[in-house]
Amino acid sequence: MWETVAQAVINGLLIGGIYALVSIGVTLIFGVVKIVNFAQGEFVMIGMYISFFLANQFGIDPLLSLFVSMPVLFVVGVLVQHFLIRRVLGPNDMPQIFLTFALSLLLLNLALMLFSANYRTVHTSYSxxxxxxxxxxxxxxxxxxxxVAMALSAALWVFLHTTDLGKAMRAASQNRDVAMLMGINPNRVFCVALGIALALAGAAGSLLMPFYSAYPxxxxxxxxxxxxxxVLGTLGNVMGALxxxxxxxxxxxxxxxxxGADSGLIVVFAMLLLTLAFKPTGLGGGRAR
Amino acid sequence: MQKARKDSAGTKARPHQASSKRQGRREFLIKTGGILAAGAFGAVPLRGWAADPVNIGALYPTTGSMAQIGVGCVAAAKLAVEMVNDAGGIKSLGGAKLNLIVSDVQSDTTVTRTETDRLITGNKLSAIHGCYASALTLIASEVAERAKVPIITGSSSDMLNKGRTYTFTPFARASQFARAQLQMAKLVSDTPKVAVIFENTAFGTSTSNGLKELAPGEGVEIVMFEPYSAGFTDASPLINKVKSSGANALFSVSYLNDLILIVRTVKQFGLNVSINGGSGGFVIPDFYKNVGKLAEGLQGVAHWNHDVSDDAQKVNVEFKKRTGEFLFEYAGGLVAQTFMLADALERAGSADPQKVREALSTLDVSSGYAAMAPGGKVKFGPDGKNIYGHPVGVQWQDGDLASVFPKEDARKPLLKI
Known part of the structure; x- marks a missing residue:
């Protein structure tokens, strides 16, 4: 009996680590740039394909390809912020929503076109x-x-709390206007936030590759x-998302x-609803950190 | 050549013969002249005309989520048509060649409806085959019924045999698959305790309910019966549950990605259960490519397998040469279907879809490429079902899918793993 429960908890924690990498990226972008990145999942997909092709073509272990997928997606994040998101930041939310949603559709269909709908898996000795x-x-x-997911989360936490750039990001996420008045260059901070968020998505992709299939x-x-x-961990709160x-x-x-095996998500959503009912700001207590 | 073709078309009892009579004397002279001239060359005059190709429609999803299998189907359809044509085409039609007209149904039900319509109205079709997924075939067959064009399909839904007269299904029906799976479980263990897990979709629910209904009659105990949400991120919670159920056999009614996760997780948990993955995504080369050695010993059921006959093996070798993969269930079945159509066309002596339907309904083959099916015989009942149709139990052995059940179709012994 206890074995079954313990096993279930272990299974949950292990997959939760992957959820964390994706959600920290989303919450970081929301906290700092104040936009919802609907394309975050597609960047996980890109991370998976990077790892898949490196493994398939050059025999590189998916875990090592972390060192490729993270920098590549960091650069992509900076470019996305600089050339796309920067242009739609303004008082109106709609263009931002359309932009990231369109990005998601574009990447999804590009992947379908380039890689087809086939499932791709990588076999490693430890798979x-x-x-x-x-x-x-x-x-x-x-x-x-x-x-690795926990280590990356910890590294991000240290970065946000000890470096000037990290503090600037936190400042921007707490109050963007005051932060700008204090001399923080918003576009630079936003670029780094997007870069880090996408790099985390890329890391999630590479870490998934040894045990999950890549498909568009x-x-x-x-x-x-x-x-x-x-939402559960308070919008913009990194620790809360984790x-x-x-x-x-x-x-x-x-x-x-x-x-029931088709009710796993029901429990998750029930937990979300209950949390929102009793603590409407989420577990993070409404503070973006 | 063109004239000879025209006039012989007129002489062959066709509806617009009457109208050609009304044409002028000049036309008449040209026609008779043509016939006379043709006669001068002996007994071969009709050949030029009769080589008018016979159009066969092929509806497959070559883009979208089912694209991968659809593309394989089209490759097989082309191979089959080439084989018929290289063997001299349809002899009763003067060696007419088959002309395959492929249409992409994009893995989408709405597109399937419009594409089937477009294919039928835009071309003079003698017959259609398609569409791999039952959901798509049901729609294509509806459209074909209305247009009175025969459709032949390997799709297994029993609905395809209800109230249809132009739909022919030469292979095992969905309802037969469940029984075969249960009987296979009994071969592996004397006291099979089966855990059935299935995705909570129409496909998963109907297949698993079939298993549940038949299990008591077959002497199989079902110890766990559990729907899951398709497309999960992690199979371990589900497998944890299978483990605590004490099952010694696992039936998984799943599409490819979920099944890959399930198989990997079962092995990680060191769970000692025999796995039966059913049909569909389980019996295609891609499954082995993704799961690798872990697939060894896994069982499934199929309506066709490449080792059912020597003829099938021959086609398999050729298909492998072209695509690099073995001839999978659905693709192999449709090669046989093409030969069934050729047989019907041969006996109908006409490319008229109605006559082809008549000829299909009296089809009775037990040898050659048209009889490549488990059991080796095809004869359609009034509901369009092959009266000899039954599934074949298969098992992954050395990277290949071997037929292991029932005894008369088994080519290799069932390994108890």
Missing amino acids: DEALHVGGLYIPVAKLIAFV FVGQVFVLMAFVAV IASLMMGVAESLGVQYV
């Missing part, structure tokens, strides 16, 4: 391995993904969870075990 600890199974690929629609699977986590993602992973897993 199908699992650690066996006292009756519990911990899949190695997922454990690695979880550890794959981002949509993860972005839904990310949006829920972002904790909410892990909670959602566990809630989903326990939901599948004890409510």
Whole structure:
């Protein structure tokens, strides 16, 4: 009995780590730039394809391709901010929504055209391995993904709290106008925020590759969870998104075990509704950090 | 040549013969002259005319989510038409060649309706085959019924046999697949305890309900019966549940991506269950490419397999040469279907869709490429069902899909893994 519960919790935490990488990106962009990036899932997809092609063409381990997918997507993020988002930032929200939504559709259909709808998987020596600890199974690929995801989240936290640029980003997310008055260059901060957010999406893609299939629609699977986590953990709050993602992973897993295999998401959404009912600002307490 | 073609068309009892009679004397002279001239060359005059190709419509999703399988189907359809043509075409039509007209239904039901309509109204078709996915075939067959053009399909939905007269289904029906799966489970274990997991869609629900209904009669105990939301991020919660159910066999009614995750997770958990993945995404080369060695020993059911006969193996070798993949279930079935159409055209002696339908309804083959089916016989009942149709149980062995069930179709022994 306890084994089943413990196993469910472990499964939930491990997948929650991946949700966290996606949702931290979304919440960072929202917090700093104040736009909702509907295309975040598609950048996860791009990260997966980068890892897939590096593994397939050059035999590079998907985990090592992290060092390619993250910088590439960082640059993409800077370019997206500088050439696209910067032009629609203004008092009206609509162009921003249309822009990121259009970006999502564009990337999705480009991927369909270039890579076809086929599923692509990468086999690594650890893809199908699992650690066996006292009756519990911990899949190695997922454990690695979880550890790296947590390390990246921690690194981001340190960056936001100790560096000038990180502090500038937090300042911009707390009050953009005052931050600008204090001499912070908004476009520079926004570019870095987009870059980091997309790099995290790329990292999620690379970390997923050893145990999940890449296909053009794959981002949509993860972005839904990310949006829920972002709201649950207070919009713009990085730590909140991280904790909410892990909670959602566990809630989903326990939901599948004890409510029904098609009800995992019901538990997640029930948790979201209850949180919003009693704490409308989300778990982060309404503060963007 | 053009004239000879025109006049012989007139002499062959066709509806507009009467109108040609009304044409002038000059036309008459040209015609008779043509016939006389043709006669001077002996017994071959009609050949030039009769080589008018016979149009066969092929409706497959070559773009969209089912594109990959659709593209494979089209490759097989082209191969089949080439084979018929290289063997001399339709002899009763003077060696007429088959002309394949491919149309992309884009994995979409609405597009399927308009494309089928367009294909039928824009071309003089003798017959159609398609569309891989039952949901698409149901619509195409509706349109074809109304236009009175016969459609032959490997799609397995039992709905295709209800109230239709122009629809022919030479292979096993969905309702037969469940029984085969249950019987296979009994071969693996004397006391099969089956966990059925299925995606909560029409496909998943109807297939799994079939399993549930038949299980008691087949002496199989179902210990877990669980729908899941298709397209999950992680299979481990579900497999954790299978583990706690104490099942020794797992039936998964899933599309490819979910199934890949399920199989990998079962192995990671070190769960000792035999897996039966059903048909569809499980019996295509891509499955093995994605799952690799873990696929070894996994079972499934199919309406066709490339080892059903020597003829099928021959086609398989040629298909492999062209595409690099073995001839998968649906593609292989449609090669056989093309030969069934050729057989019908041969006996009908006409490209008229109504006559082709008549000839299909009396089709009765037990040898050659048209009889490439589990059991090796095809004869349609009044509902368009092949009265000998049954599925074949398959198992991944050494990267290849081997037929292992039932006994008369088995080409390799079922490995108990």
